[in-house]
Amino acid sequence: MLRRLCFCFLGLVLMAGTGCQTYKTQAKNMTTAWDGNQVALAAKEFCSQAEKKDKSIDSIVWHLEAAAAHRTAGSIQESNRHLDRAIAQMDQYEEKAKVKVGEEAAAIMSNQQNLAYEGRSYDKIMAHTYKALNLMTLGKIEEARPEIIRTYQRQQDAVEENKRRIEETQLAVEENKNKQFFQKSKDNPMLERAVEVVTKDTEGFRFYADYVNPFSVYLEGLYFLYTGSDGADLERARKAFGRVEEVVGDNKFIKADIEAAEEAIKGNTPSPTTYVIFETGHAASRTQVRIDIPIIVTSVSYVGVAFPKLVFRNDHEPGLLVRAGSVEETTSTVANMDAIIALDFKNEWPTILTKTVLSSVAKAAVAYAVNEAARRQSDLARLLVRVATAAAQAAVNIADTRGWTTLPKEFQVARIFTPEDRKILIGCKTGDQQEVVVDEGVVNVVYVRSLNVRAPLMVQQFRLK
Amino acid sequence: MKNEHLRIVCLGGLLALLLGGCATQTAYVNPEGPEMIVSIDRINIQDFSNAADTLVNSLMDDVIDQDKLVSSVRNEPALLAISRIKNNTGRQIDTDLLVKRIRIALLRTGKIQTTTTMNLGGPEDPLAADNQKAKEFFKDQAYSRLPDYTLSGKIIEERARDGNLRQTSFVFQLSLSSSSGIAIWEDQKVITKQGKRSSVSF
Secondary structure (H helix, E strand, O other): OHHHHHHHHHHHHHHHOOOOOOHHHHOHHHHHHHHOOOHHHHHHHHHHHHHHOOOOOOHHHHHHHHHHHHHHHOOHHHHHHHHHHHHHHHHHHHHOOOEEHHHHHHHHHOOHHHOOOOOOHHHHHHHHHHHHHHHHHOOOHHHHHHHHHHHHHHHHHHHHHHHHHHHHHHHHHHOOOOHHHHHHHHOOHHHHHHHHHHHHHHOOOOOOHHHOOHHHHHHHHHHHHHHOOOHHHHHHHHHHHHHHHHHHOOOHHHHHHHHHHHHHHOOOOOOOEEEEEEEEOOOOEEEEEEEEEEOOOOOOOEEEEEEEEEEOOOOOOOOEEEEEOOEEEEOEEEEEHHHHHHHHHHHHHHHHHHHHHHHHHHHHHHHHHHHHHHHHOOHHHHHHHHHHHHHHHHHHOOOOOOOOOOOOOEEEEEEEEOOOOOEEEEEEOOOOEEEEEOOOOOEEEEEEEEOOOOOOOEEEEEEOO | OHHHHHHHHHHHHHHHHHHHHHOOOOOOOOOOOOOOOOOOOOOOHHHHHHHHHHHHHHHHHHHHOOOOOOOOOOOOOEEEEEEEEEEEOOOOOOOHHHHHHHHHHHHHHOOEEEOOOOOOOOOOOHHHHHHHHHHHHHHOOOOOOOOOEEEEEEEEEEEEEEOOEEEEEEEEEEEEEEOOOOEEEEEEEEEEEEEEOOOEEO
16 A cells, blocks of 8 residues: 555656756757857757647747747748747637646646746737737738737736736635645745745836836837828827837937827828847846755655746847947837846746745645655655655756746837938947948838847848838 | 457447547538637638628618719729728738628629739739730730729727626728729728636636
8 A cells, every 4th residue: 555655656746747857957958059149059959949849838938939049040931930839829828718727736746837838928929029020021011010919919918917817826825725834834934035035136127017018019119100001000109109108218219209200190201210129138037946855754754845036147238339420329228128027027926936835735745645654664664755755856846947038138229310321330339340231211120139248240121111 | 258259349349439539520611600610819701701791782882882983994894903901900811801702792793893903012913914014015005904993991909808708899991992082982890709718627
């Protein structure tokens, strides 16, 4: 009977713990290539992983990584293919029931990484933003329109999703049979110290309200200003720039865009303008903070919790210089992705804390039952069972570190009058300047990506008008 | 032995039942009928049909049947070209799902023709367009006829939510303009859908 019980418990935990590596560990090769500015290699590796994991619970995050990497490498069609796959799966998850009891039960006995990654609010907003940019780069301006509109819809949905998440967490606590142990565990000083380590990094940001991504809204403004055909489109553009200004604050380029929208509403045509959009650095990613307390001598042989924690990087280029003739501008921040990710993490934190503690309590309760059942066995058998339950619990004690790591740290913009020879110079303070010949058109966008201070600038462009 | 045979027959029967149950159930469905799938967050094929039928009936009643169309070429029906149909929804859609049905209905009246070589975004029939250009080149005369009317429009998506209940309205707007830029007909059709997301599943 005891042997059966042990095998059942170990079997269950081992099955649930299959692939119990954090996402960070699984993505190591790809992120190493990405950090080393080997963009094409990173894109290839992410793509291969996305194909392999296409039917898995992590499919969305791998496709998003592949999409951003391919976009940076200039393989726009490939980027769109991965975005389409990620978006289709996000939509499928949204259509299903809110709470899937079987999946939640399995995750309680192992870890949160065994729940399907359905895409965070900022993932969904950025997926459509990148899809719109890809379509514009391919010259499919009209097809970009529904993607821009979907981005706006996703921002509206994000507020509701956050509300739903809070309700689910409250329900999970109320319906849990180990409720009393849950509260005791939450009040444990060791746990409180671990929580402080995790949450202190989410303070100090200027958060954007209501899940707004100011860059997505800015892009909406640009799109409707220069490709719109009627008063409704131009008004939408003016409103979008107005929202960005409210959220971001004083920015001379946004002011100039608001004026441009007002001129367009009056019927005036725009003068030749080049926008420079600059994606710089790496967005915050997740690592784990883990507490392991093996207690071999009692009937609960192990207590452990593992939390995700945000890691921020500061090796990005702070700005891009843009020169056209005698005029020089520096790009100005429109969206800080670290702030967006930190706000999302802060809002998700009560759910993460609750589910992690509930999970630890549940696993400890089962381990206790197994160890108690072993009481009547020999000392050696009892010790082996305790070591086995402790090892099994430790094996599944990992945090959910999944997240879209190939996003940039910041989106910045500048606008400049297109010179007659259509040549502009762009460069970072720490590097050389390079010349870009702007394509034919009245309004053009030069899109620049820099991964870090050592990285070469990757440049694409498209025409808006 | 008999028991052994019986066991094999039963197992075989069970296997056949299971395999039969695993086969995909596929059937033809009437595209105008009530069995069609209704999606809250996208325009279904029956929505396009519904909107197109309503709008074309309105166009027939207000313009076609009133003989308000004027052709620039004597003894020939008026010529219609399709202009921009803006997609203001959050999904990629093919606006031809709306427009084609309208064109088919209008063509059947015999009072209006549509051009396949002169549309926004390029000719619908590139071979016909090339033919036209070739004729013009070799015979040194214009064969292309400017449209007498253009059809333009917009499809808008409006969403609302109340707790678990979601509502989406799709507004189909169309305008028929003369060659001097005057709208001689306009109408819109609203299709609204509501639905709830289920709370719990296993």
